[in-house]
Amino acid sequence: MRMKIFSCHHAVAQDTIMTDLFSSLISGVHGTQDYLGDLDGDNIASDNDHSEMRHQYYVWKNLLHRFDYVGFEHYRRVLFTDIQSASVVSRRNPELLIFRGHFAQSISRPYLCASHQLFSDFWMM
Structure with missing residues (x-):
C-alpha cells in the first residue's frame, strides 16, 4: 500500500518532515529536500482565498498518482x-x-x- 500524510503549514516550520509516511507541505514556497512547497507544479497558490485547499489541490494535481491513500493534517490539528x-x-x-x-x-x-x-x-x- 502506498500512503502519504501531508502535514500542512502556512510557513516553513522549525521542524519539517520528509519520510515515507509523512511530508511537510508549505504554502507559498518552492519545495526543498526538507519539505514540499505548493509553488511547484500545477497549483492555485496565486489565489489566497483557497487557504488549506491549496495543499489538497497541489497534491491532487501533482502527487495523487503516486499513492493509494493520502491524508492531510494541519499544523495546529495533528492527526x-x-x-x-x-x-x-x-x-x-x-x-x-x-x-x-x-x-x-x-x-x-x-x-x-x-x-x-x-x-x-x-x-x-
Whole structure:
C-alpha cells in the first residue's frame, strides 16, 4: 500500500518532515529536500482565498498518482488522537507507548517515530 500524510503549514516550520509516511507541505514556497512547497507544479497558490485547499489541490494535481491513500493534517490539528488507556495500549502494542512519550514531550513532532506499520496498528486499535 502506498500512503502519504501531508502535514500542512502556512510557513516553513522549525521542524519539517520528509519520510515515507509523512511530508511537510508549505504554502507559498518552492519545495526543498526538507519539505514540499505548493509553488511547484500545477497549483492555485496565486489565489489566497483557497487557504488549506491549496495543499489538497497541489497534491491532487501533482502527487495523487503516486499513492493509494493520502491524508492531510494541519499544523495546529495533528492527526494522531490517543484515547486508549495505557494498559490497553501496552497489551496490544507496546511500541505505541513509546510514541505516546514522544508526543507528550513535543506535540509539534508527533510523527517522527511513526512508521507505516505503527500507523496501521494504531488505526486497527
